[in-house]
Amino acid sequence: MNIYLCGTLALVLSTLVAAQQSPVLLEEEPHHHLVLKNESVIVVRVKLLPGESTLFHTHLYDRVTIDLSNATITRQKFGERDSMLEATKPGDVAAMESNGPYTHLVHNAGNAVFEALDVELLHRPTTAAGPAAAKVEAENSSARVYKWTLAPGATSAMHTHERPYLIISATPLVLKMTDPEGKSSTHEVKTGDIHWVDAKVTHSLANQGTTAGTIVEIELK
Numbered sequence: 001m002n003i004y005l006c007g008t009l010a011l012v013l014s015t016l017v018a019a020q021q022s023p024v025l026l027e028e029e030p031h032h033h034l035v036l037k038n039e040s041v042i043v044v045r046v047k048l049l050p051g052e053s054t055l056f057h058t059h060l061y062d063r064v065t066i067d068l069s070n071a072t073i074t075r076q077k078f079g080e081r082d083s084m085l086e087a088t089k090p091g092d093v094a095a096m097e098s099n100g101p102y103t104h105l106v107h108n109a110g111n112a113v114f115e116a117l118d119v120e121l122l123h124r125p126t127t128a129a130g131p132a133a134a135k136v137e138a139e140n141s142s143a144r145v146y147k148w149t150l151a152p153g154a155t156s157a158m159h160t161h162e163r164p165y166l167i168i169s170a171t172p173l174v175l176k177m178t179d180p181e182g183k184s185s186t187h188e189v190k191t192g193d194i195h196w197v198d199a200k201v202t203h204s205l206a207n208q209g210t211t212a213g214t215i216v217e218i219e220l221k
Contacts, residue, residue, distance in 0.1 A: 063119055134157060
């Protein structure tokens with residue numbers, strides 16, 4: 001190998017190492033698009049075309065992820081190898097606990113677009129949480145996650161959110177929400193639609209559409 005080629009290779013390798021040594025914050029990562037930010041949460045929507053990867057980016061808080069697509073990904077923790085291939089599907093949820101900054105990247109290893117929502121929970125509760133509103137799908141120190149997969153015409157149990165919460169559509173859905181007095185509202189929601197509610201709410205959720213749909217609720221503790 002000639003001296004010029006050796007020098008070029010060394011430059012490329014040093015550039016790659018330098019890039020790996022400079023992770024960005026979540027909101028600075030170009031594949032993470034800010035959807036909502038308030039005093040309690042940051043919500044970003046991640047989109048990766050086939051073959052694309054995020055930059056190494058750092059999560060600072062407890063968080064919840066909601067997958068929005070059928071895709072195949074790998075995850076790489078900073079300084080480690082890629083994970084095994086992981087299949088995602090709309091409505092898959094995970095709740096992660098923060099024990100300090102967590103830096104990683106996500107790679108779309110499949111042939112379909114990967115999309116997900118990442119919800120950062122900015123404050124851990126200072127008082128004990130009340131009873132769960134429904135069956136808990138996932139949780140961490142900051143939030144409980146409920147998932148409702150509803151067949152056409154199906155209705156969830158009536159349930160009460162005592163704390164602020166996010167309601168998220170993991171799939172397209174004609175969603176009807178009804179309170180204990182029978183007052184209702186119907187909304188045609190798209191994949192990834194979110195709504196922040198900072199009030200006590202008692203309601204049921206119904207699927208008024210013709211295909212099954214999934215709603216995720218993330219309730220602060």
